[in-house]
Amino acid sequence: MSRERIEGATQKAVGAAKQTVGKALGNEKLQAEGIADKIVGSAKETIGKAKDALHKATR
Template identity: 40%
Template sequence: MMHKDEVKGSAKKLRGEVKDKIGKATGDDKLRADGAADKAEGTLQKGVGKAKDAVRDALKD
């Protein structure tokens, strides 16, 4: 089962990818930077969710 942080992280990463692509297409460097930050934050949050899942699964056994 996915932890809510994994879901939120995936959504944030996707949002960042969209911002980056729109920023690249329009030449908006600020939007690209915002997109890169969202992607990094989403990746980190997804990793935290996976770690929480691993701990929860380990404690079940």
């Protein structure tokens, strides 16, 4: 599993937590940060999956 894939999954989880806490506290800024983290995390995870597939295909 590539480093990007792990980082992406972690960032998505942190983003989800930020979004939930922001929503619970009524903090729109924290909620927006959480959404942004989830988007960036998804992108990193996708890049990691592509790298894993490429690595697997070239073996």
